[in-house]
Amino acid sequence: MEDPFVIVGxxxxxxxxxxxAKREDxxxxxxxxxxxxWVSYAACGMPYYVKGEVDELDDLVAVEPExxxxxxxxxxxxxxxxxxxxxxxxxxxxxxxxxxxxxPYGSLLIGTGARAIEPPFEGLDxxxxxxxxxxxxxxxxxxxxxxxxxxxxxxxxxxxxxxxxAEALVERGLDVSIYEMLPRTLQPFGEETARTVEEHLREQxxxxxxxxxxxxxxxxxxxxxxxxxxxxAATDLVIVGVGVAPNVELAEEAGIELGPTGAIAxxxxxxxxxEDVYAAGDCAEAEHVVTxxxxxxxxxxxxxxxxxxxxxTVAGDPTPTGGIAGTAxxxxxxxxxxxxxxxxxxxxxxxxxxxxxxxxDAPTRPHYYxxxxxxxxxxxxxxxxxxxxxxxIVGREGAKRIDTVATALSSALTVTELQNLDLAYxxxxxxxxDPVLTAAKVLAGKLEx
Ligand code: FAD
Numbered sequence: 001m002e003d004p005f006v007i008v009g010x011x012x013x014x015x016x017x018x019x020x021a022k023r024e025d026x027x028x029x030x031x032x033x034x035x036x037x038w039v040s041y042a043a044c045g046m047p048y049y050v051k052g053e054v055d056e057l058d059d060l061v062a063v064e065p066e067x068x069x070x071x072x073x074x075x076x077x078x079x080x081x082x083x084x085x086x087x088x089x090x091x092x093x094x095x096x097x098x099x100x101x102x103x104p105y106g107s108l109l110i111g112t113g114a115r116a117i118e119p120p121f122e123g124l125d126x127x128x129x130x131x132x133x134x135x136x137x138x139x140x141x142x143x144x145x146x147x148x149x150x151x152x153x154x155x156x157x158x159x160x161x162x163x164x165x166a167e168a169l170v171e172r173g174l175d176v177s178i179y180e181m182l183p184r185t186l187q188p189f190g191e192e193t194a195r196t197v198e199e200h201l202r203e204q205x206x207x208x209x210x211x212x213x214x215x216x217x218x219x220x221x222x223x224x225x226x227x228x229x230x231x232x233a234a235t236d237l238v239i240v241g242v243g244v245a246p247n248v249e250l251a252e253e254a255g256i257e258l259g260p261t262g263a264i265a266x267x268x269x270x271x272x273x274x275e276d277v278y279a280a281g282d283c284a285e286a287e288h289v290v291t292x293x294x295x296x297x298x299x300x301x302x303x304x305x306x307x308x309x310x311x312x313t314v315a316g317d318p319t320p321t322g323g324i325a326g327t328a329x330x331x332x333x334x335x336x337x338x339x340x341x342x343x344x345x346x347x348x349x350x351x352x353x354x355x356x357x358x359x360x361d362a363p364t365r366p367h368y369y370x371x372x373x374x375x376x377x378x379x380x381x382x383x384x385x386x387x388x389x390x391x392x393i394v395g396r397e398g399a400k401r402i403d404t405v406a407t408a409l410s411s412a413l414t415v416t417e418l419q420n421l422d423l424a425y426x427x428x429x430x431x432x433x434d435p436v437l438t439a440a441k442v443l444a445g446k447l448e449x
Contacts, residue, residue, distance in 0.1 A: 002029070003106035004075075005314050006092060008082040008250070010034030011041060012303035013111035013281030015063065018074045020311030028315060030074050031103065033094055035081035038135045039065055044300055046138035047161070050145065051168035057139055085110075085254035087274040107276045107314045110251050110264060111307060114244035114282035114298050121156075121240070122216025128223040129238040132161060141239070145172050150236030152176070154226040156214045157241040158185030160330040163197065165239050166206050167333050174237065177207040179214050179228055188326065190343040192359045192378045193394040197332045204333045244298055246283045259285040261296035270310045270321040278314070280306035280321065289323035289410050290342050290389055291351040297326040325390075327406040329399055336399030340406040341390025343380055348390075354383040358443045362435035364398045369427040373397055377439035379405070379415070386414040386447055391439070404436045415444045 005021050007014045010032050018030045032039070038061070045060040054060060068074045080096030091102045116131035118124060128148065130141050144150070153169045155162045158180035166176045178185065178201070184194040185201075185208070198208055209228065217238055218225040226235050246263040257273045259265035264279035266272060268287065272279050281303030285294040306321040313319050329338040342348045348355035357380040365372035375395035381388055391405040408418045419440035425432050433441070 003090065003104045004029035004031050005107045005109070006103060006105035007032040007109045007111060008092070009111035009113055009281070010039035010076060010078065011043070011111070011113060011281075012300055013113070013307035014109065015040045015068065016304045016307030017109050017111065017280065017311035017314070018068070018076075019063075019072055020308045021315045022072050022074055024312055024315030024317065026073070032068075032074060032076045033080040033082050033092070033096070034076070034078045035096070036134065036136075037078050039068070039076060039078060041135050042300075043133070043135075046132060046135070047164035047168045049138055050142050050165065051171045057135055057142075060135065082250060085250060085256070085277070087254055087256065087277055090276065105276070107278065109307070109310055109314075110256070110272075110277065110279040110283060111281050111303070112247035112250060112283045114246045116240070117243050117245050118240065119242060121214065122227070123218060123223065124216075124240070126217055126219045126223040127221055128219070128236060129217055129240065131240050132165065133244070144237065145169070145174070148222070148236070150174060152235050153237040153239065154179060154233065154235040155239045155241060156226075157243065158182075158208070158210075159241060159243060160186065160328065161241040162239070163201070163330060163332045165241060166201065167204075167331070169237070170204060170206065170333075175205070177209060177233065177235070179209045179212050179226065181211070181213045183211050185210070186330070186337060188328070188343070189337055189339045189394075190378055190392040192376055193337050193339065193392040196376060196394045197335055197337050200333060200335050244282065246296065246298070248283055251279065251283070259294045259296075261285055261294060263296040265294065266321070268320045269313050269318060270306050278310045280310055286321060286324045289325050289412075291347075293351065295324060295326065297324050297328075299328060323410065325406050325409045327402060329402060334396055335394060336397070337392070337394045338399040338402035339390070339392040340402050341380070341388070341409045343378070343390040343392055348380065348382075353387075353389055355380050355389055356383050356443070356446060357381070358439060358446055360435070360439045360442050362433075362438045363431055364395065364435065365429070366427050366431050375399070375401070375435045377401075377435050379436075379439040379443045381415040381443050381447055383447060386416060388413055388415055388418050388440075391436075393435075398435070401434065401436050404434075415440050415447055419444050
């Protein structure tokens with residue numbers, strides 16, 4: 001009998017691969033080892049659970065474990081941690097149950113995800129100090145807000161998780177402050193978008209401490225204060241959201257190569273340096289469609305898509321995992337902020353481009369139609385080739401228009417080609433010239449001069 005397709009990690013990458021492989025080849029044995037109890041959960045929904053918009057933590061589960069086991073015939077084993085991989089013998093060692101055991105594999109997928117970075121802050125172990133990565137952590141935060149009734153919260157890190165949690169905690173009635181070490185929040189979204197979001201956060205009553213390095217937390221049992229370079233403040237709750245690190249130790253110890261970003265290096269099929277060992281999702285690199293370089297952008301669609309492609313490949317139909325553009329969108333109270341591609345000038349130059357950008361403000365509907373608001377579009381192109389390199393969009397409605405630019409990036413369109421796209425128009429939805437087209441028009445003019 002053929003050795004099974006073994007998967008380490010039961011979330012977006014792992015369960016997408018398992019389901020797709022089984023659908024393509026029902027005869028293939030598929031085993032998933034997940035060290036926790038939750039599988040196929042939407043981590044992206046956790047801030048909205050804390051906020052109270054999602055009633056039950058269980059609502060975030062896309063597919064129940066029993067459905068995987070009974071309807072999809074996947075041997076899903078929760079509470080099982082893979083502690084070793086031997087790629088030469090093609091076995092994994094699994095702990096869970098009574099005794100550790102060895103499991104042979106025909107193909108292996110590492111979908112171990114990422115973990116929240118925990119800087120060596122003083123007082124990280126105090127009650128009321130949390131990171132937010134797992135469903136259990138979401139549950140703990142929600143309980144703490146309900147039971148301990150904190151009046152204030154300090155969020156360390158002005159990235160998208162920090163901003164989503166700021167909104168959630170303001171909604172729960174807390175006074176919220178965000179501490180960010182860098183001069184601005186939402187670093188990958190570019191200056192223009194970040195500044196608009198920051199202004200809006202302040203309007204919503206969030207205190208922003210930019211350029212402020214946090215040193216630790218004070219308290220006796222429970223957190224009572226936050227200490228930062230040059231000052232301190234009282235707080236009843238802390239969320240540390242300073243980014244994630246890929247879970248690569250298991251792979252690294254097995255001699256599986258890491259790439260320049262520190263995540264697992266993969267080829268276009270998600271293969272590692274071992275023929276039958278694949279990696280996908282937050283633990284793995286993917287090729288950036290603009291730079292052509294390996295990149296690590298830990299986001300949900302990347303994980304789902306790569307997992308699905310690898311499932312298809314393992315079932316016998318080699319399928320590329322697809323490139324990434326780092327397309328992301330975040331809700332910050334009444335604003336949407338989105339980004340795609342390469343916005344950072346230094347990074348664009350490193351990749352061999354000569355970037356030029358424009359920022360335009362445009363209405364989301366014609367002047368005579370009710371409900372219009374202003375959208376700021378920043379578009380970056382390459383002087384030499386005219387190619388679109390990236391964009392950022394911020395406004396009360398319509399930030400999802402970033403998808404038009406993401407599509408342009410995947411097709412390597414020039415700014416003029418983007419400007420000439422035949423996009424949909426009717427007054428309730430858009431002006432005749434969609435804001436993305438207007439930005440392309442202005443940038444094309446700048447590129448010509
Ligand atoms: P994970 O979801 O991390 O799953 C990996 C699994 O592997 C875990 O269940 C872990 O327990 C298990 N595991 C690890 N090691 C082992 C082992 N040795 N043995 C067995 N099991 C193991 N992305 C977006 O695109 N949009 C969003 O709006 C968004 N919001 C987010 C909000 C929050 C608060 C968080 C935390 C993440 C958010 N993300 C968002 C990111 C998104 O959730 C991840 O990109 C996605 O979950 C990655 O899936 P994955 O399968 O690669 O890894």
